[in-house]
Amino acid sequence: MAKPVIEFKGFTLRYASQKKPTLYDIDLTIYQGEKVLILGPSGSGKSTLGNCVNGLLPFSTKAEFTGSVKVAGVETRSQSIHKLSAHVGTVMQDSDCQFAGLTVGEDVAFSLENDRVPRKTMLQKVKHALRIVDMEAFENHVPFALSGGQKQKAALAGVLHNDVDILLFDEPLAALDPMAGLQAIELIDRIHKEQGKTIVIIEHRLEDVLHCPVDRVILMNRGRIVADTTPAQLLCSPLLKENGIREPLYLTALKYAGCDVTPQDEPDSIGTIHLEDKLEQLRAWFAREVPPPARQKGPCVAEVQHATFSYDKKPVLKDVSLRLCQGERVALVGKNGAGKSTIAHLLMGIRRPENGTVLIEEKDYAALSIKEIGERIGYIMQNPNHMILKDMIREEVTLALTLRGASKEDIEKKFEQVMELCGLSTMKNWPVSALSYGQKKRVTIASLLVTQPKVMILDEPTAGQDFHHYREIMEFLNELNQKTELTIVFITHDMHLAIEYTDRAIVMADGEKIADGDVFAVLSDQDVLQRAHMKETSLCALAQRAGLPSEEFVRHFIQYERVVRAGGQ
Amino acid sequence: MGSNGLVRFSPGELPMQRLCGQVKVLLFIVFTVLIIATFDFRILMVVTVLAAAALVSLKPNWKLVGALMAVAMGLNFVNLVLFYLFNPQIGSEFVGTSTELFRFSARLVMPAETLWYFFVRSIKVLAMFLVSLWLIFVVTPTQLAAGFNRIGMPYKVAMIFSIALRYLPDILQDYRNSSASIQARGLELDMKKTTLGAKIKGIFTIVGPLVLNTFDDVGTIADALDLRGFGKYKTRTWYVEPPYSKADKAAFVLVGLTALFTVGYIIYRFVANPMMWYPF
Numbered sequence: 001m002a003k004p005v006i007e008f009k010g011f012t013l014r015y016a017s018q019k020k021p022t023l024y025d026i027d028l029t030i031y032q033g034e035k036v037l038i039l040g041p042s043g044s045g046k047s048t049l050g051n052c053v054n055g056l057l058p059f060s061t062k063a064e065f066t067g068s069v070k071v072a073g074v075e076t077r078s079q080s081i082h083k084l085s086a087h088v089g090t091v092m093q094d095s096d097c098q099f100a101g102l103t104v105g106e107d108v109a110f111s112l113e114n115d116r117v118p119r120k121t122m123l124q125k126v127k128h129a130l131r132i133v134d135m136e137a138f139e140n141h142v143p144f145a146l147s148g149g150q151k152q153k154a155a156l157a158g159v160l161h162n163d164v165d166i167l168l169f170d171e172p173l174a175a176l177d178p179m180a181g182l183q184a185i186e187l188i189d190r191i192h193k194e195q196g197k198t199i200v201i202i203e204h205r206l207e208d209v210l211h212c213p214v215d216r217v218i219l220m221n222r223g224r225i226v227a228d229t230t231p232a233q234l235l236c237s238p239l240l241k242e243n244g245i246r247e248p249l250y251l252t253a254l255k256y257a258g259c260d261v262t263p264q265d266e267p268d269s270i271g272t273i274h275l276e277d278k279l280e281q282l283r284a285w286f287a288r289e290v291p292p293p294a295r296q297k298g299p300c301v302a303e304v305q306h307a308t309f310s311y312d313k314k315p316v317l318k319d320v321s322l323r324l325c326q327g328e329r330v331a332l333v334g335k336n337g338a339g340k341s342t343i344a345h346l347l348m349g350i351r352r353p354e355n356g357t358v359l360i361e362e363k364d365y366a367a368l369s370i371k372e373i374g375e376r377i378g379y380i381m382q383n384p385n386h387m388i389l390k391d392m393i394r395e396e397v398t399l400a401l402t403l404r405g406a407s408k409e410d411i412e413k414k415f416e417q418v419m420e421l422c423g424l425s426t427m428k429n430w431p432v433s434a435l436s437y438g439q440k441k442r443v444t445i446a447s448l449l450v451t452q453p454k455v456m457i458l459d460e461p462t463a464g465q466d467f468h469h470y471r472e473i474m475e476f477l478n479e480l481n482q483k484t485e486l487t488i489v490f491i492t493h494d495m496h497l498a499i500e501y502t503d504r505a506i507v508m509a510d511g512e513k514i515a516d517g518d519v520f521a522v523l524s525d526q527d528v529l530q531r532a533h534m535k536e537t538s539l540c541a542l543a544q545r546a547g548l549p550s551e552e553f554v555r556h557f558i559q560y561e562r563v564v565r566a567g568g569q
Numbered sequence: 570m571g572s573n574g575l576v577r578f579s580p581g582e583l584p585m586q587r588l589c590g591q592v593k594v595l596l597f598i599v600f601t602v603l604i605i606a607t608f609d610f611r612i613l614m615v616v617t618v619l620a621a622a623a624l625v626s627l628k629p630n631w632k633l634v635g636a637l638m639a640v641a642m643g644l645n646f647v648n649l650v651l652f653y654l655f656n657p658q659i660g661s662e663f664v665g666t667s668t669e670l671f672r673f674s675a676r677l678v679m680p681a682e683t684l685w686y687f688f689v690r691s692i693k694v695l696a697m698f699l700v701s702l703w704l705i706f707v708v709t710p711t712q713l714a715a716g717f718n719r720i721g722m723p724y725k726v727a728m729i730f731s732i733a734l735r736y737l738p739d740i741l742q743d744y745r746n747s748s749a750s751i752q753a754r755g756l757e758l759d760m761k762k763t764t765l766g767a768k769i770k771g772i773f774t775i776v777g778p779l780v781l782n783t784f785d786d787v788g789t790i791a792d793a794l795d796l797r798g799f800g801k802y803k804t805r806t807w808y809v810e811p812p813y814s815k816a817d818k819a820a821f822v823l824v825g826l827t828a829l830f831t832v833g834y835i836i837y838r839f840v841a842n843p844m845m846w847y848p849f
Binding site for chain 2: 447
């Protein structure tokens with residue numbers, strides 16, 4: 001029997017600032033060398049659990065607790081955060097905040113410096129750690145020149161020193177594009193195998209984590225452990241659905257087809273699952289008729305014609321043309337730095353094309369100010385907290401009208417309409433601080449809708465959100481699109497968001513538009529996906545294994561799912 | 570990408586940039602003390618020429634240097650005018666003689682000694698400016714922290730500056746994004762279309778929420794530092810501080826000689842209390 005390295009016994013924890021406990025009665029043992037996933041929706045207590053292991057609780061944030069937590073056999077409360085960090089290396093969700101040095105080398109050396117390691121030894125250790133995460137070439141790079149994935153690798157290298165035996169990853173996928181996420185999961189797996197460390201991953205994206213095998217999944221919800229079992233057992237139980245975790249897509253497809261999946265089928269990943277006895281059912285399901293959604297293209301509302309743009313003489317857009325029609329839902333995809341944000345800035349008029357033109361409702365926008373363009377084209381930033389400027393919802397939502405000197409009656413009328421449209425009618429006089437993340441998102445959208453724009457551009461609207469909030473935000477936007485014929489452009493990395501909620505995909509790579517068309521066709525093109533740093537969904541892999549055409553299969557799945565959801569299920 | 574406007578983030582390859590942080594900080598300190606201690610034109614001239622030569626060897630962005638110099642000299646000029654209005658004989662008092670050149674009015678005479686005093690004072694400001702600029706162009710924030718720590722400042726204090734500079738570009742980026750979004754919503758920040766007052770008010774509208782968000786981040790950053798042992802011991806070692814090179818040792822000699830000279834000069838000034846050196 002392996003040695004236990006993390007032991008929770010009858011552990012209940014309440015933050016000093018809260019009335020109710022965040023963790024109830026936790027009993028959990030993690031053994032040396034295990035790889036464990038702690039799974040749960042937002043607010044389930046999974047990050048709190050992680051912070052009890054690395055010592056942020058109770059040493060950094062005040063909390064009351066009963067029961068016991070032992071790390072490496074010692075009660076954590078009798079130690080200090082610094083002593084615990086010799087055992088537990090934490091890679092935080094926000095690798096930007098974790099990056100304290102001004103170069104990669106400095107950052108990786110940070111804990112060694114604090115440990116008073118002589119510089120000669122330090123340099124060797126930094127090189128060694130960078131070699132493990134494959135970042136040797138980046139030792140002198142500044143953080144501003146790194147991608148999210150590279151920052152995370154540097155953070156990981158920074159905690160690999162001194163033989164820490166537990167590595168804790170707090171939402172390692174949250175800030176990464178799909179390809180970088182995949183690579184992160186593979187890197188974690190390699191370090192688990194090569195270094196023999198105990199790995200604890202805290203995440204809500206089950207399918208992405210299961211890309212590499214894990215020994216055990218701890219499912220949490222509302223501060224309690226709901227399940228402590230193997231991935232295969234969990235995937236075959238109804239627990240995922242009950243606890244707001246997205247089921248892997250290939251399993252959803254198999255269930256739609258009426259297949260029975262058991263733990264003996266090794267359903268952990270699309271690579272391992274046994275399909276032999278299921279193919280017939282799957283093919284029969286694929287052959288079923290599903291009505292395609294009826295959609296008509298409206299008139300063109302905005303158009304970019306042969307636009308070029310550069311920063312410091314470095315071209316970021318090269319001869320890009322695109323048209324947006326009324327009521328369309330468009331996914332704008334591509335890896336970081338491909339030119340997506342520049343297109344958004346061009347459409348908003350914050351940047352103007354060096355060559356080429358932008359037309360809004362068929363008219364050149366060169367003579368219009370940012371303010372005038374803003375009435376027609378709205379932009380929603382990723383984090384609503386960066387957009388909200390007022391304390392009261394009423395003031396926030398009517399701000400654009402107030403700044404434009406609209407009459408009191410006009411403001412009141414439009415405010416009522418928009419609040420109704422956004423499902424915020426009951427919150428008209430609420431302060432912004434009383435809202436959840438999803439509600440804040442709605443408020444930012446409402447605050448742009450008051451000027452009745454034609455196009456709304458949303459930057460990663462669901463980044464960092466769990467499945468429940470993802471659904472809430474996206475269903476709301478979908479409804480808005482249907483009710484108002486608003487054209488919605490999603491800047492996103494989320495492949496499934498694109499195929500589930502948009503009609504068309506525009507793909508950018510190195511400042512060029514490399515694809516533009518029907519979302520299913522574009523996003524099943526392997527070459528395009530690779531250049532956009534995206535990965536195909538497991539539905540494609542399932543289709544390939546079943547010998548079915550992947551584009552058609554994905555389209556069938558999405559249309560079937562729309563029917564199922566419309567049926568009230 | 571070695572620098573971001575004024576602040577350097579990686580050391581650079583020029584000989585003076587490769588000195589260790591401790592020596593850079595010490596050079597800055599001894600020359601600053603010397604400049605503050607003296608009103609002797611000959612000493613100031615030597616320091617100015619040395620600092621200017623050092624700065625030229627760094628091949629800085631001259632446009633930037635010119636702009637900063639214009640600001641520094643402009644402020645100096647305002648300062649001198651105020652000095653003059655307060656006491657037109659200020660130079661004569663330092664030199665001990667008074668040779669009237671011309672007068673604006675009965676009170677506002679202009680002695681040659683006052684002109685000389687103002688000239689020396691300007692050279693002093695110039696020298697200070699060049700030495701400061703030299704430091705900015707050779708040092709990274711981390712080296713600065715390491716340098717101050719190695720001459721005795723507690724590292725938690727020394728590092729405040731470097732950690733702040735690490736996160737400053739992120740905050741600026743957030744500001745730019747917020748500013749774009751609020752402009753689209755109808756706040757006019759374009760100077761051609763609005764008054765300065767309205768613009769300042771607009772900027773405050775953006776900065777308020779930004780500061781609150783920054784506070785959230787500060788909590789996360791503090792946690793991250795804690796988790797990696799920041800503050801574990803009273804001292805720490807430095808990745809950026811290599812063993813002393815030959816150049817470092819030579820620079821230490823220069824620091825030592827300058828320090829000796831400065832101390833000697835200060836004692837001489839207190840004991841002999843000489844008049845200001847005046848060549849005419």
